[in-house]
Amino acid sequence: MTLHSSTELTSTTSVAKNTENHSTSRTLPEDLLIHLQQAIISGELPLGSKISEAELAKRYQVSRGPLREALVKLETLGLITRSANVGARVIQLKQEDVIYHFQIREALEGMAARLAAENIESQELQALYDLLDVHEQTVNDPEANQSMHQSGNFDFHLRIIKASKNPQLISMLTDKLYAMIRLFRHQISTHRTDPKQALQEHKMLLDAIANREGDLAELLMRRHISRAASLLVMTLKDTSVNSHPSLQADRQDSHQSIHSSNKHKKG
Amino acid sequence: MTLHSSTELTSTTSVAKNTENHSTSRTLPEDLLIHLQQAIISGELPLGSKISEAELAKRYQVSRGPLREALVKLETLGLITRSANVGARVIQLKQEDVIYHFQIREALEGMAARLAAENIESQELQALYDLLDVHEQTVNDPEANQSMHQSGNFDFHLRIIKASKNPQLISMLTDKLYAMIRLFRHQISTHRTDPKQALQEHKMLLDAIANREGDLAELLMRRHISRAASLLVMTLKDTSVNSHPSLQADRQDSHQSIHSSNKHKKG
DNA sequence: AAACATAAAATTGTCGACAACATGGTTTTA
């Protein structure tokens, strides 16, 4: 089949230069990285689909040079795979990958919690306690929805990571691993984590940090993440990522079904 | 100053295409990545020096396109920093960086040891025990030099990492972190690690893995790495990386003093 | 002489075109 299907695409999202549209960064590879990351996470570029450089270049109104640099970065983020003379594909999410990912996150965020206990400053501590207060209200609010819980959860973890004061660790966790986590969240709509339990765990963790108990903080963080992981894996066993129809992309063509982010609702 | 100083450079290392020289990979960015990595580690590109795209392109007989892709990868490896419209610099090694790095490595390799205890296969286990036997002979051999101990050490850690069977963890540790470690080793010539002690620690660790005691394996690995780290930091306090003359590159020009790998001996 | 504005040079960012390779289909051959 020919691929003049560019009419199907979101009418040329146009990251291009001085046209002063919604693009925020300064260099094309940076912009492209953000947009492509979002496209993959939202499912606009389906998992497993082929990535055509020419097609993407036309779509974003850029040449293939900057696009390729963005693809290199995407590869190091683990969101796509590339092989010489063949091209790039969006990764496929297998169940093991989720497990592998959380094992790494457990080790890294555990260390972050330990370091946070050593290095956190009083104002950061205060901000975290404030955040937990807000979180507590959200938990008791029947109006609150899932995404509100999640963003608070996210923020809490992020602040602890930053409190570790280890720049390389922070970069690893925020730039790299969390891109993958966001991918999980968007692809796997059903996550049955209990907000109240999460809050409870967060409280104990924060107390440990406040008391400068690094060992305990690391232990609690690891348990917290490990628990979330097994919950997620259990969900996957039911939903079965590999057989989930909307997560399977035919291995041949790419021309994506656009704006399919709000699909696969919980039947 | 003009930069016709290309005569000073190692006469055009020539990664270029079909000329069938010592290059092994298939695509230019891959080759370039390997060569540049080596150049940084050996000190051919001094720490903190500016990286000129034009100069490097001429030197390796490639155009700037593939070179830039390699630079993007080098940036994600943490070996260079890049800022828009200004260019790339080789990183500067500050004492904190070493600490930050080892904190991450402790977390990650600790997890690797734990997973290895769960997932290692009998043949891998046997190979590791064989390796320790060789190592033991090396330790008792007065002829053996530092680099022999190191390569064995290196191999041991690598095998355990691979035995974890977590591909992402393996990639992170081998591709990314170990590039940095090799940089440390080459830049900081004086490392007073005791081979006998290291061997002893390795034995205990391997026994823990063999006995499938994940908790213990992780603990021992973390202690092992932590000890190496503080030893290295102590060395740094004496040698003082920041004020070490041959490690300081003037912030202006780059034209490197070539083949300066065997400098900065312990006066 | 110091500080500012301006011009020139050098470097990075981006583009379009060509070369090398892989893929799918067709023809040839056993």
Place this chain on the structure above:
DNA sequence: TAAAACCATGTTGTCGACAATTTTATGTTT
């Protein structure tokens, strides 16, 4: 008929040139 060789097409890899930006040099003013 099936397998192998071949060809056509599309895609990725690489290059050289131009545009945009930063840096250096120059000159003017106080």
